[in-house]
Amino acid sequence: MIQLELAKQNKTTPQIAQVAKDESLAVELIRKNLIQGKIVIPNNKKRKFVRPCGIGHPLRTKVNANIGTSVGKASIKEELKKLEVAIRAGTDTVMDLSTGGDLKKIRKAMLKESCVAVGTVPLYEAAVDVTRRKKSIKDIREEDFFEVLEKQAEEGVDFFTIHSGVTLETISRLKNQGRILDIVSRGGAILVEWMLTNKRENPFYESFERVLKIAHKFDVTLSLGDGLRPGALADGTDRAQIQELIILGELAKKAREAGVQVMIEGPGHLPLDQIEMNVKLQKSLCDEAPFYVLGPLVTDIAPGYDHITSAIGGAIAASFGADFLCYVTPSEHLGLPSKEDVEIGVISSRIAAHAADIVKKIPHSLEWDANMSRARKQRDWKKQFGLAIEPNRPKKVRMNSNPDTEDVCTMCSKYCSIKIIEKYLK
Amino acid sequence: MIQLELAKQNKTTPQIAQVAKDESLAVELIRKNLIQGKIVIPNNKKRKFVRPCGIGHPLRTKVNANIGTSVGKASIKEELKKLEVAIRAGTDTVMDLSTGGDLKKIRKAMLKESCVAVGTVPLYEAAVDVTRRKKSIKDIREEDFFEVLEKQAEEGVDFFTIHSGVTLETISRLKNQGRILDIVSRGGAILVEWMLTNKRENPFYESFERVLKIAHKFDVTLSLGDGLRPGALADGTDRAQIQELIILGELAKKAREAGVQVMIEGPGHLPLDQIEMNVKLQKSLCDEAPFYVLGPLVTDIAPGYDHITSAIGGAIAASFGADFLCYVTPSEHLGLPSKEDVEIGVISSRIAAHAADIVKKIPHSLEWDANMSRARKQRDWKKQFGLAIEPNRPKKVRMNSNPDTEDVCTMCSKYCSIKIIEKYLK
Numbered sequence: 001m002i003q004l005e006l007a008k009q010n011k012t013t014p015q016i017a018q019v020a021k022d023e024s025l026a027v028e029l030i031r032k033n034l035i036q037g038k039i040v041i042p043n044n045k046k047r048k049f050v051r052p053c054g055i056g057h058p059l060r061t062k063v064n065a066n067i068g069t070s071v072g073k074a075s076i077k078e079e080l081k082k083l084e085v086a087i088r089a090g091t092d093t094v095m096d097l098s099t100g101g102d103l104k105k106i107r108k109a110m111l112k113e114s115c116v117a118v119g120t121v122p123l124y125e126a127a128v129d130v131t132r133r134k135k136s137i138k139d140i141r142e143e144d145f146f147e148v149l150e151k152q153a154e155e156g157v158d159f160f161t162i163h164s165g166v167t168l169e170t171i172s173r174l175k176n177q178g179r180i181l182d183i184v185s186r187g188g189a190i191l192v193e194w195m196l197t198n199k200r201e202n203p204f205y206e207s208f209e210r211v212l213k214i215a216h217k218f219d220v221t222l223s224l225g226d227g228l229r230p231g232a233l234a235d236g237t238d239r240a241q242i243q244e245l246i247i248l249g250e251l252a253k254k255a256r257e258a259g260v261q262v263m264i265e266g267p268g269h270l271p272l273d274q275i276e277m278n279v280k281l282q283k284s285l286c287d288e289a290p291f292y293v294l295g296p297l298v299t300d301i302a303p304g305y306d307h308i309t310s311a312i313g314g315a316i317a318a319s320f321g322a323d324f325l326c327y328v329t330p331s332e333h334l335g336l337p338s339k340e341d342v343e344i345g346v347i348s349s350r351i352a353a354h355a356a357d358i359v360k361k362i363p364h365s366l367e368w369d370a371n372m373s374r375a376r377k378q379r380d381w382k383k384q385f386g387l388a389i390e391p392n393r394p395k396k397v398r399m400n401s402n403p404d405t406e407d408v409c410t411m412c413s414k415y416c417s418i419k420i421i422e423k424y425l426k
Numbered sequence: 427m428i429q430l431e432l433a434k435q436n437k438t439t440p441q442i443a444q445v446a447k448d449e450s451l452a453v454e455l456i457r458k459n460l461i462q463g464k465i466v467i468p469n470n471k472k473r474k475f476v477r478p479c480g481i482g483h484p485l486r487t488k489v490n491a492n493i494g495t496s497v498g499k500a501s502i503k504e505e506l507k508k509l510e511v512a513i514r515a516g517t518d519t520v521m522d523l524s525t526g527g528d529l530k531k532i533r534k535a536m537l538k539e540s541c542v543a544v545g546t547v548p549l550y551e552a553a554v555d556v557t558r559r560k561k562s563i564k565d566i567r568e569e570d571f572f573e574v575l576e577k578q579a580e581e582g583v584d585f586f587t588i589h590s591g592v593t594l595e596t597i598s599r600l601k602n603q604g605r606i607l608d609i610v611s612r613g614g615a616i617l618v619e620w621m622l623t624n625k626r627e628n629p630f631y632e633s634f635e636r637v638l639k640i641a642h643k644f645d646v647t648l649s650l651g652d653g654l655r656p657g658a659l660a661d662g663t664d665r666a667q668i669q670e671l672i673i674l675g676e677l678a679k680k681a682r683e684a685g686v687q688v689m690i691e692g693p694g695h696l697p698l699d700q701i702e703m704n705v706k707l708q709k710s711l712c713d714e715a716p717f718y719v720l721g722p723l724v725t726d727i728a729p730g731y732d733h734i735t736s737a738i739g740g741a742i743a744a745s746f747g748a749d750f751l752c753y754v755t756p757s758e759h760l761g762l763p764s765k766e767d768v769e770i771g772v773i774s775s776r777i778a779a780h781a782a783d784i785v786k787k788i789p790h791s792l793e794w795d796a797n798m799s800r801a802r803k804q805r806d807w808k809k810q811f812g813l814a815i816e817p818n819r820p821k822k823v824r825m826n827s828n829p830d831t832e833d834v835c836t837m838c839s840k841y842c843s844i845k846i847i848e849k850y851l852k
Contacts, residue, residue, distance in 0.1 A: 071839035072830045099841055127841065137846075175851065180799045181844065182851045189843035196850045231844075232799030233784065233792060269799075271792075272745050273785040298741060298781035300795040300802075303810060304819035308737050308777055315724060315738045319698050333802065333810075334820055335827030335836040351734055355724035358659065359699040366659060366697075369726040373606045373658030373695075376726075376759065384729060384759075393730035394760055401761030404498045410761040413497035415525055415553065417615035418607065418657075420563075424622045425601065425608045 002045060002219035004259045007031045015041040019054035024363040030054060037252070038288045040159075040261040042093065042117040042221035047156035050115040053092045055263060056290035060362050061318040061353035062092035064119070064292070064326045065346050067110075070336050074101030076109055082342045083113055089346035089390065091327070095119040095161070099128050104155075111156050119159040119223065122148045123187045123204075137190055138197035145203050146210055153218040160220055161265065162211055163187045164204040164251050165244040166227035168195065174228060174240040181231040184268075188227020208251055212258040221261040223292055224248045229268030233300055236270040237278060249285040256287075263290035263324065266317075270296040275313055279320040292324040293317050297332075306332040307341075307348040314349055318356030325349045347390050354389065377418055379407050428471060428645035430685045433457045441467045445480035450789040456480060463678070464714045466585075466687040468519065468543040468647040473582035476541040479518045481689060482716035486788050487744040487779035488518035490545070490718070490752045491772050493536075496762050500527030502535055508768045509539055515772035515816065517753070521545040521587070525554050533581060543584040545649065548574045549613045549630075563616055564623035571629050572636055579644040586646055587691065588637055589613045590630040590677050591670040592653035594621065600654060600666040607657040610694075614653025634677055638684040647687040649718055650674045655694035659726055662696040663704060675711040682713075689716035689750065692743075696722040701739060705746040718750040719743050723758075732758040733767075733774040740775060744782030751775045773816050780815065803844055805833050 006013050012027050016034065019041055020027040033039040039056035043049075055062050065086035067079055079098070086094055096110045096118060103125050111118055125148045130140045149160065166188050174182060183189045191202055204211055215222050228244045230236045248264050255262035264286045270278060275296055282291045296313035297306055310328035318325060329337040329345035337345065357365040368387065375383035381398065385391040401410040408416040432439050438453050442460065445467055446453040459465040465482035469475075481488050491512035493505055505524070512520055522536045522544060529551050537544055551574045556566045575586065592614050600608060609615045617628055630637055641648050654670045656662045674690050681688035690712045696704060701722055708717045722739035723732055736754035744751060755763040755771035763771065783791040794813065801809035807824065811817040827836040834842040 070836050071841070072828070072836055099839070124841070131840070171851075180796060181803050183847045184843050186838055186841050186843045189846040190841065193846050193850055232802075233795045234799060271784050272741060272781050299777060299784065300798045301780065301813060302773075302777050302815045304814065304816065304823055305773060305777060308734055308774055309781070311734050312738050312741045312778065312781055315698060316742065330819070331823050331827070331837070333835070333837075334823040335829065337837075338826075347728075347731060348734055351725060351728050351731060352738065354727065355698050355735070355738055358697050358725065369659045370606060372726040373660060376658075377607050387727060388730065389728045390730065393756070397730055397757050397760040400764075401757070402498070403761065409759070410496055410498055411757070411759075412612050413525070414557070415497075415550070415612050415616065417609050417612045420615040420619050421609045424619055425597075 002216065002259065003041060004034065004261060007034045015043055015052050018052060023054065023059050033057065036288070037256045037262065038290070040221045040263050040290055042119065042159040043219065044153065044156045044158045045219040046154065047111060047158060052117060055324045057288065057321065057323065058360065059323070061356050062324045063346060063349040063353055064093045064095060064324060065091040065342060066095045066097050066326065067342065068096045068098035069100035069106060071100045073336050076101065076106050079106060080109055080113055082339055083110060085339050085342050086346050087116060089343045090350050091116065091346045093117040093119060097121060097124065099124050103128060107152070107155060117158040119161065120152055120157050121161040121187050122152045123163065123190060127190045137193045140194055142203045146214070149211065149214045153214050153220050157220060159223050160215070161187065161223045161225040162204050163191050163225040163227040164202065164208055164211065165224060165247040166191045167202050167205045167247060170228055170240060170244045170247065171195065173243045177238050177240045179235040179238065179240070181235060183228060184231025185225065185227045185229055187225055191227060208254060212255060212260050215260045216258060221263065222255055223263050223265055224251055226265045226268065229266065229294065231269055233269050233271050236267065237274045242281070245282060245285055249287065252286045252289045263292050266291055266293040267296045268294060269300060270298065270313065272298045272313070272316065275316045276320045279317055279322050283321055290323040291321065292326065293322045294326040295328055297328065303333045304330055306330065307345050311348040311352040314352035315355040318353055319359040325353055350389055379418065428642065428685065429467060430460065430687060433460045441469055441478045444478060449480065449485050459483065463682045463688065464716070466647045466689050466716055468545065468585040469645065470579065470582045470584045471645040472580065473537060473584060475543070478543060481750045483714065483747070483749065484786065485749070487782050488750045489772060489775040489779055490519045490521060490750060491517040491768060492521045492523050492752065493768065494522045494524035495526035495532060497526045499762050502527065502532050505532060506535055506539055508765055509536060511765050511768050512772050513542060515769045516776050517542065517772045519543040519545060523547060523550065525550050529554060533578070537582050545585040545587065546578055546583050547587040547613050548578045549589065549616060553616045563619045566620060568629045572640070575637065575640045579640050579646050583646060585649050586641070587613065587649045587651040588630050589617050589651040589653040590628065590634055590637065591650060591673040592617045593628050593631045593673060596654055596666060596670045596673065597621065599669045603664050603666045605661040605664065605666070607661060609654060610657025611651065611653045611655055613651055617653060634680060638681060638686050641686045642684060647689065648681055649689050649691055650677055652691045652694065655692065655720065657695055659695050659697050662693065663700045667693070668707070671708060671711055675713065678712045678715045689718050692717055692719040693722045694720060695726060696724065696739065698724045698739070698742065701742045702746045705743055705748050709747055716749040717747065718752065719748045720752040721754055723754065729759045730756055732756065733771050737774040737778040740778035741781040744779055745785040751779055776815055805844065
């Protein structure tokens with residue numbers, strides 16, 4: 001039996017127990033919200049790993065790191081190094097988005113090495129396979145799509161992004177809309193090419209039951225992808241995007257009815273003042289399913305700095321209820337991320353997630369900040385580094401600044417406000 | 427005659443004309459809002475420089491970079507290099523916060539070299555002077571405070587931070603409050619030491635008319651400092667902070683009545699969901715005076731990454747109406763910033779400011795993003811770099827990634843969604 005069924009029989013699965021412990025919440029609450037679809041715990045029944053995590057309300061906001069090869073950059077070693085870096089930096093899950101090299105070998109290595117949940121976009125493998133056979137996307141057989149799903153589920157992948165909402169209806173609305181950047185989702189674009197060249201409906205929509213059957217068999221959590229997520233601020237919250245979201249809401253309902261865990265993916269690029277509405281709309285249209293956002297990026301004009309634009313959007317989204325932040329690295333829009341990009345990407349998203357967790361009143365979240373501020377008052381540098389979300393960079397900054405004394409820093413030196421005031425405000 | 431007086435006589439000063447041109451707004455609107463105190467244009471009447479800017483509603487959100495020496499790090503050359511870096515990165519103003527070396531010489535060099543408005547905290551010079559005479563803060567004579575004001579105004583400083591709201595009343599409320607980090611403002615801490623050791627009221631409060639007289643004489647814009655700004659999330663929006671804000675609102679009213687341009691400084695460290703309220707409260711209590719925020723930082727636990735925590739808070743604050751963002755660098759809480767810190771600090775704040783300007787519907791702001799997205803659709807890399815808020819880093823990222831083709835990037839390579847879709851969604 002799979003998690004959702006066990007939960008409905010009032011059983012406490014090891015995953016539920018662990019999430020309850022990690023989050024300082026009652027087992028009963030986790031179970032109830034899992035049953036209601038407000039929480040998912042991605043964990044393929046074929047796979048055991050150290051740190052399964054819960055995603056949803058009222059849990060700590062989680063962070064995902066996308067790694068994986070591309071056509072020109074297909075070193076397994078390099079990607080495993082990124083996996084290590086992402087986990088050390090504190091990511092809660094990873095996605096293997098490989099499209100270069102031996103996909104199965106890479107995935108197997110990731111599944112073996114990762115102590116956190118691993119997700120994929122199975123569709124990529126179908127596209128890569130057909131391309132390698134010197135054929136085109138059009139030539140992917142419907143069966144191929146479901147075969148990669150079955151195969152990857154069998155291998156132990158914990159969650160799948162499935163672009164079931166890219167339907168003939170949404171494509172028609174997209175055309176009617178007239179966007180600057182029609183589709184910026186790789187999976188979405190591949191599906192549209194397949195659908196339009198074959199004049200067929202999306203198989204992941206039309207035969208959603210087959211997706212559910214595979215997911216159910218292996219307890220794979222579904223992450224319903226937003227193939228039509230806006231890739232430009234000007235395209236944010238348009239009719240095409242919301243049409244897809246309505247369909248995803250309907251499919252999420254079907255998934256729950258079939259006992260399959262499900263979450264919903266979201267934007268993308270959005271003006272800052274559209275973020276609250278997007279989160280509330282998703283929660284309403286998808287019956288409180290966990291919301292997994294890629295960004296949102298609050299401006300298009302900062303390539304090289306999109307870990308910052310997405311930290312702004314991610315913090316706001318999560319503060320209004322988004323549950324899961326997909327990191328964005330400084331390489332976004334420019335190239336495959338390096339190890340260094342992976343690290344700063346995870347840290348930036350964790351900062352955004354934590355800033356939101358304070359608003360969400362997640363247990364112990366504000367306490368962390370208060371302890372840091374107490375260490376600052378004491379000018380206890382060791383304690384500050386110990387409490388820092390990432391200790392190496394602040395240690396280096398302080399070391400390089402050569403402070404005169406152990407006590408203060410080179411910013412204010414003997415005019416340190418904290419030191420001045422403690423004598424007079426006892 | 428000074429700007430505000432000329433404006434009241436229906437004159438179009440060169441500054442008003444320039445701001446109107448820069449912001450694509452009518453001269454009449456700028457003049458009206460300057461008279462009403464919704465806009466300030468810092469520009470000492472003794473100083474001519476290339477780029478005076480307007481700060482306030484409904485103008486583009488502006489960015490300030492704090493530079494200047496400290497006791498152990500007092501190289502004029504190094505600080506002038508930082509000035510150059512800050513201006514090249516696009517800062518709208520700078521503040522010289524020097525406390526090390528020959529303060530007058532440094533300030534003179536900054537005023538000479540800077541093509542943007544220069545601000546200072548004159549109080550620092552009084553504190554440094556007395557300390558160098560082997561005396562203590564207590565021994566600063568009341569006259570000394572006003573002498574440095576007069577001297578710096580005479581030299582051409584465009585705006586002064588004056589901590590007039592640190593009064594015996596606010597200190598009493600601060601004590602009653604019980605904070606983790608009582609005072610994190612250098613100027614605030616020095617004044618509290620002076621007031622408590624001398625058992626005297628704050629001279630900048632008690633003799634605010636003298637401040638106004640000097641500011642009026644040289645058309646120095648006053649930036650009323652928040653000596654009691656919260657330095658820890660746990661201290662955000664407390665009674666001490668808001669008490670000071672009430673007093674600053676009263677003083678802002680006096681300043682306007684005296685024909686002196688005035689803006690208000692704000693937090694600091696704040697939980698994300700307290701930012702909107704803080705901006706609205708400031709606008710209400712200070713009769714729509716421009717709001718100059720330092721951050722706000724939305725978490726305390728990310729030393730080394732506070733350009734990110736403050737970009738999150740700054741974007742939100744500005745989207746709700748804050749007018750002026752003081753940058754925060756990765757060295758905040760750790761040491762005096764390096765040139766590299768200054769650069770990333772300015773860029774991070776400009777990203778935050780621009781994300782907010784889209785919400786504020788500043789003329790041409792969303793157009794910039796739309797042009798970038800069009801360049802992305804065309805995969806026109808040269809155009810993308812030309813439109814980037816900072817072109818060097820994205821250029822470097824792309825160059826280092828060795829893309830196979832001119833056309834796409836190494837993230838998706840031949841599976842580029844934009845390229846796939848353009849054939850099918852014509």
